[in-house]
Amino acid sequence: MGEHNPFEPRKVVSRRGGRVKEPLSHAAIVDKAFELLTEHGLEGMSLRSVAKALDTGPASLYVYVDDLSQLHALVLDRALAKVSTKAARHKSWEERLHAVLGSYYQVLTQHRGLAQLAMSTIAAGPNALRFLETLLEILAEAGVDEPTAAWAVDLLMLYVTALAFEHSQRAKDLDPLAHVAGAIGAVSEAEYPRIHRVRAAIMSGGKARFAWTLRAIVEGILRVPIDQEALTRKLRRKS
Amino acid sequence: MGEHNPFEPRKVVSRRGGRVKEPLSHAAIVDKAFELLTEHGLEGMSLRSVAKALDTGPASLYVYVDDLSQLHALVLDRALAKVSTKAARHKSWEERLHAVLGSYYQVLTQHRGLAQLAMSTIAAGPNALRFLETLLEILAEAGVDEPTAAWAVDLLMLYVTALAFEHSQRAKDLDPLAHVAGAIGAVSEAEYPRIHRVRAAIMSGGKARFAWTLRAIVEGILRVPIDQEALTRKLRRKS
DNA sequence: ACCTGAACACCGTTCAAGT
DNA sequence: ACCTGAACACCGTTCAAGT
Numbered sequence: 153m154g155e156h157n158p159f160e161p162r163k164v165v166s167r168r169g170g171r172v173k174e175p176l177s178h179a180a181i182v183d184k185a186f187e188l189l190t191e192h193g194l195e196g197m198s199l200r201s202v203a204k205a206l207d208t209g210p211a212s213l214y215v216y217v218d219d220l221s222q223l224h225a226l227v228l229d230r231a232l233a234k235v236s237t238k239a240a241r242h243k244s245w246e247e248r249l250h251a252v253l254g255s256y257y258q259v260l261t262q263h264r265g266l267a268q269l270a271m272s273t274i275a276a277g278p279n280a281l282r283f284l285e286t287l288l289e290i291l292a293e294a295g296v297d298e299p300t301a302a303w304a305v306d307l308l309m310l311y312v313t314a315l316a317f318e319h320s321q322r323a324k325d326l327d328p329l330a331h332v333a334g335a336i337g338a339v340s341e342a343e344y345p346r347i348h349r350v351r352a353a354i355m356s357g358g359k360a361r362f363a364w365t366l367r368a369i370v371e372g373i374l375r376v377p378i379d380q381e382a383l384t385r386k387l388r389r390k391s
Numbered sequence: 392m393g394e395h396n397p398f399e400p401r402k403v404v405s406r407r408g409g410r411v412k413e414p415l416s417h418a419a420i421v422d423k424a425f426e427l428l429t430e431h432g433l434e435g436m437s438l439r440s441v442a443k444a445l446d447t448g449p450a451s452l453y454v455y456v457d458d459l460s461q462l463h464a465l466v467l468d469r470a471l472a473k474v475s476t477k478a479a480r481h482k483s484w485e486e487r488l489h490a491v492l493g494s495y496y497q498v499l500t501q502h503r504g505l506a507q508l509a510m511s512t513i514a515a516g517p518n519a520l521r522f523l524e525t526l527l528e529i530l531a532e533a534g535v536d537e538p539t540a541a542w543a544v545d546l547l548m549l550y551v552t553a554l555a556f557e558h559s560q561r562a563k564d565l566d567p568l569a570h571v572a573g574a575i576g577a578v579s580e581a582e583y584p585r586i587h588r589v590r591a592a593i594m595s596g597g598k599a600r601f602a603w604t605l606r607a608i609v610e611g612i613l614r615v616p617i618d619q620e621a622l623t624r625k626l627r628r629k630s
Numbered sequence: 631a632c633c634t635g636a637a638c639a640c641c642g643t644t645c646a647a648g649t
Numbered sequence: 650a651c652c653t654g655a656a657c658a659c660c661g662t663t664c665a666a667g668t
Contacts, residue, residue, distance in 0.1 A: 176652080199642060209653050210642075220642065271510055274560065276574035281583050288585035298585070302592035303600055304607070307550060314549050321513065335515035344520050346527035346537070353541035361542055364617055368543070372611030378603055415633080438661060448634050449661075459661065 158222055159229060159277045176208060178216045182226045186263075189227060193265035193324075199223065224269060229277025231266050234259045237286040245293040250366060252286055253312050257362065260316035267316040284309075291373070300378040304369070311365055319357060397461055398468060398516045415447060417455045421465045425502075428466060432504035432563075438462065463508060468516025470505050473498045476525040484532040489605060491525055492551050496601065499555035506555040523548075530612070539617040543608070550604055558596060 184205050189197040199220055203210040217223050236255040239248040260267040275283075284305060291301040336355060341348040423444050428436040438459055442449040456462050475494040478487040499506040514522075523544060530540040575594060580587040 198640085200640080209655090211644080211654075212652055214643075215651060268511075272507075274557070281574075281578060281586060285583045285586050288589065292585065298589050299592045300603075301585075302589035303604060306593065307604060307607075310550065310553050311546060314553070318513070335520075339520060344524045346531065346540075347520060347524050350527065350537050350541035353538045354545065364539075364615065365542060365546055368546075368611030368615040369608065370611070371614045372607030372609070375610045375614070376603065376607040437659085439659080448636090450635075450663080451633055453662075454632060 158218070158226065176206065176212060176216070180206065181213055181216055182223070182230050185223055185227050186230050189231075189265045189269065190263040194268045195265075197227070197265065221273070224273045225275075225277060228266075228269055228273055228275055229279045231259060231263060231269075232256075232275060232277065232279035232283060235279070235283055237283055245290050246370070249287070249290050249294075249308075249370070250363070252283075252290070253308060253366065254362075256283065256309070257312050257316055260313065261319050264320070267313065267320040270313045271317045294370075294374065296373055297377055300373060300376075303378065304373040307369060307373075308366070311369065312362075315357070315362065315365075322357075397457070397465065415445065415451060415455070419445065420452055420455055421462070421469050424462055424466045425469050428470075428504045428508065429502040433507045434504075436466070436504065460512070463512045464514075464516060467505075467508055467512055467514055468518045470498060470502060470508075471495075471514060471516065471518035471522060474518070474522055476522055484529050485609070488526070488529050488533075488547075488609070489602070491522070491529065492547060492605065493601075495522065495548070496551050496555050499552065500558050503559070506552065506559040509552045510556045533609075533613070535612055536616055539612060539615075542617070543612040546608060546612075547605070550608065551601075554596070554601065554604075561596075 181202060185197050185202045188201055188205060192201075199213055199217075200210045202223075203213055206212075213223075217226070235252070237252055239251040243251070260270055287305045287308065288298075288301050291304060292298070296304060336347070336351050339347050339351060347354070420441060424436050424441045427440055427444060431440075438452055438456075439449045441462075442452055445451075452462075456465070474491070476491055478490040482490070499509055526544045526547065527537075527540050530543060531537070535543060575586070575590050578586050578590060586593070
């Protein structure tokens with residue numbers, strides 16, 4: 153098993169004397185990687201580019217980081233530190249849920265490449281856990297039973313992540329007619345009448361959509377408790 | 392704008408005479424790429440590896456394909472052809488929704504690397520459109536108004552795609568203790584009491600979860616029509 | 631028009647050698 | 650123990666040259 157928790161940086165005693173350049177360290181690598189991510193997107197955050205930005209060779213990073221996928225996980229959690237899980241106590245659980253997920257959405261969209269990173273790496277660092285714990289807390293206050301809450305939290309995070317990803321993809325396209333918008337917007341009325349009719353709605357984003365989906369998911373969560381499912385299974389087994 | 396629809400293969404007249412090797416063609420490239428995808432995963436499907444498998448150099452593919460991202464879109468749609476959108480007429484819309492999304496899930500999980508591809512490229516080819524149109528049809532039968540259905544379909548596809556992706560990621564880990572399962576399973580009870588309590592539920596998948604989430608989303612969709620949202624906005628504007 | 635080898639500018643990762 | 654240059658085995662994409 154791993155001898156060292158990768159999310160807890162091992163302390164490196166910086167050598168005394170002329171600090172011409174910042175000594176290499178776990179934190180320095182993750183910080184610089186995050187910087188490159190927000191500046192140049194996920195493609196721009198390679199081990200080699202991080203090494204170069206840190207004024208060293210690519211091999212040097214392997215002292216602190218196992219491989220690229222670990223760096224991805226590290227950077228994602230570094231970014232999730234910016235998610236605010238605090239919301240005024242006096243607010244309702246609905247408002248707090250909206251606020252916390254809204255903060256998550258903000259963080260994802262305000263750093264180029266981050267939404268894409270969040271879509272491709274499963275978050276399991278301390279900041280992701282803190283975020284998750286907060287969501288479970290809020291749902292508990294809403295009266296959702298715990299097994300249901302576990303699946304519900306996953307669904308909520310997933311939706312917000314994907315929405316941020318789509319948002320960032322849209323921002324990347326210089327030509328708005330290109331790619332997705334082009335294909336959906338120009339869809340044949342004869343072949344796909346329904347898509348044609350709702351083509352504007354499909355591409356629209358914005359706060360209204362965010363709010364609607366959150367409400368719909370929460371409504372479903374509150375009305376379809378997981379226990380029903382278990383019950384049905386048990387009944388079937390007995391018949 | 393594009394002079395040629397990339398989803399409609401341009402017909403190449405194969406030169407007469409000794410067909411020692413299959414002539415290069417749009418379809419041959421996409422087929423071979425799909426083959427490599429299911430055999431070696433997304434990493435194994437590179438332009439170079441496709442070219443090599445087709446017994447040619449990497450530059451040759453650029454006659455038929457603009458770039459890698461287009462090949463991704465092409466292969467995804469090629470795979471979506473396998474999704475069955477037909478379900479017995481006499482079935483209820485709930486059953487048909489479950490069947491169609493179930494078929495989508497099956498296709499994604501039965502081809503290595505496909506779920507990952509579906510997570511990273513937005514589907515807008517003819518087979519994706521056919522799938523989308525079918526989902527809109529089913530929701531219309533359920534009595535969902537069209538703007539709501541547009542957002543709902545997105546949410547449904549998104550969830551199934553992500554579930555298949557998580558499934559495929561789990562299958563990749565040889566060591567079940569590694570990565571995500573390790574981090575979530577070994578979570579500190581003192582620091583994250585709620586996560587600790589539901590850690591088994593978080594990682595569990597299976598049909599029960601699929602069914603529960605679908606029901607929860609549908610329940611929410613039926614109960615939170617989008618028009619309410621528009622109404623609220625209008626009222627706010629007037630006040 | 632189609633196909634291609636070679637080149638360009640990159641990757642992640644390993645390894646042997648240095649301090 | 651930390652750091653590194655060089656090498657290995659790859660990438661996507663372009664370009665000039667061939668048919």
